[in-house]
Amino acid sequence: MADPDGFLKHQRREAEHRPVHLRVRDWGEMYEPVDLATLRNQASRCMDCAIPFCNSLSGCPLGNLIPDWNDLVYRDRWRDAIDRLHATNNFPEFTGRMCPAPCESACVLSINDDPVTIKQVENEIIDYAWEHGWVTPVRPSSKTAKRVAVIGSGPAGMAAAQQLTRAGHEVVVYERDDRPGGLIRYGIPDFKMDKALLDRRVTQMEAEGTVFECGVDVGVDLSVEDLRSSYDAVVLAIGALWQRELDIPGRHLRGVHLAMEYLVPSNRVQAGLLDRPPIDAAGKSVIIIGGGDTGADCLGTAHRQGASSVHQFDIHEQPPDDRPESTPWPLWPLVLRGSLAHEEGGKRVFAVQTDAFMGDESGHVRALLAHQVRELGRRNYEDVPGSEFELAADLVLLAIGFRGPDGQLLDKLGTELTERGNVAHDGSWGTTVPGVFACGDATRGASLIVWAIAEGRAAAASVDRYLVGETLLPAVL
Secondary structure, eight states: OOOTTHHHHOOOOOOOBOOHHHHTTSOSOSBOOOOHHHHHHHHHTOOOOSSOGGGSTTTOTTOOOHHHHHHHHHTTOHHHHHHHHHTTOSOHHHHHHHOOOHHHHHOGGGGTSOOOOHHHHHHHHHHHHHHTTOOOOOOOSSOOOOEEEEEOOSHHHHHHHHHHHHTTOEEEEEESSSSSOTHHHHTSOTTTSOHHHHHHHHHHHHHHTOEEEESOOBTTTBOHHHHHHHOSEEEEOOOOOEEOOOOSTTTTSBTEEEHHHHHHHHHHHHTTSOSSOSSOOTTOEEEEEOOSHHHHHHHHHHHHHTOSEEEEEESSOOOOSSOOTTSOTTSOOOOOOOOHHHHTOOEEEESEEEEEEEEOTTSBEEEEEEEEEEEEETTEEEEOTTOOEEEEOSEEEEOOOEEEOOHHHHHHHTOOBOTTSSBOOOSSSBOSSTTEEEOTHHHHOSOOHHHHHHHHHHHHHHHHHHHHSOOOOOOOO
């Protein structure tokens, strides 16, 4: 425990955000630096709660030792704090920037007060550690002569690969894109996470012995037969990138795009791989259909490209500001949340369903037709009579989620799927094909980054046990 009275002395204070009028002019991260004295005060708010629900499975799938490193930050024991943090989380700079922090919703202090700024403290610990040169390669003490192929280099694949490399196995990560990182690389805008943070982790992993083979589409460039004959085990960390469609009249019109068709090339521009985005929101009336994180990423991108107006549609009714009785502590509360992109402008429109896209004479979208709905239950809506409306649009982005993993490689491997289209596993991450394991969004569907890393770590432990009969790798799940 930190200061026993810390939560009585200090109110929750989050990191300041960069001014909107400045940050929309660039692609830099959105937060201002936090001084260490303020951070120590925030860490001291971690109370003697006896049972830390923040690191329970519902609070943190990684099992992060949150009270431990809060106490250590308060005591200025930063080196010990990063050791505790790395004990459960391979990439805290990823989660510290992109996780929605269910740990804070489960914080005991949030029963009747504002929770501890757990995510902020986590982020500052890892940034401080990198700044002081404490994050170095962890090389295995011995080799096993076993070879493992990890398919996919997102957070699940990276976590599995790093754990298996440290266990002494020869690990090769295959990535279909030209650079490693999966969805973090080109699906997440730089204002959400600077890709230099990803690059330095890749460099660390390569120094440990992990090999990244990019530009390889497994099942096409590398046959399944060669894959299975060359490796003792295979880990599928291929994500769930099959995007949901909106099958309504006018979907064929130019100017109507899936979210990733917009975000990926926009992020490639920031990486210096393209001179200009093929889909540009500059000067356009933009409508984003979908109220989740991907939609918010589209919103922030459209702001930086200079959109004239942006509307973001959400089929759900607007949630309350305070925790409702239906999601009591320590459950994840159904409350109104906004990303930093929502601070920058645009209009959120709730309880609306799109009916059709309307085009001009050239075949380009000019407007959409929609109506209001009432939410009766999960995926159960009724139309509001007389609520139909038309809204002008030059660019429409569909950010309505992901259906599951791409099935082509799975068909060639022969792995079975669940009813929801995800890769089926035996509870220990083994698929129906011996020697083939799966983890992350490929098994869960599109989910949180903490689940991806947690499943990657857990799958690595199962693979290690499969290869050598036992494992010392930790696995919370």
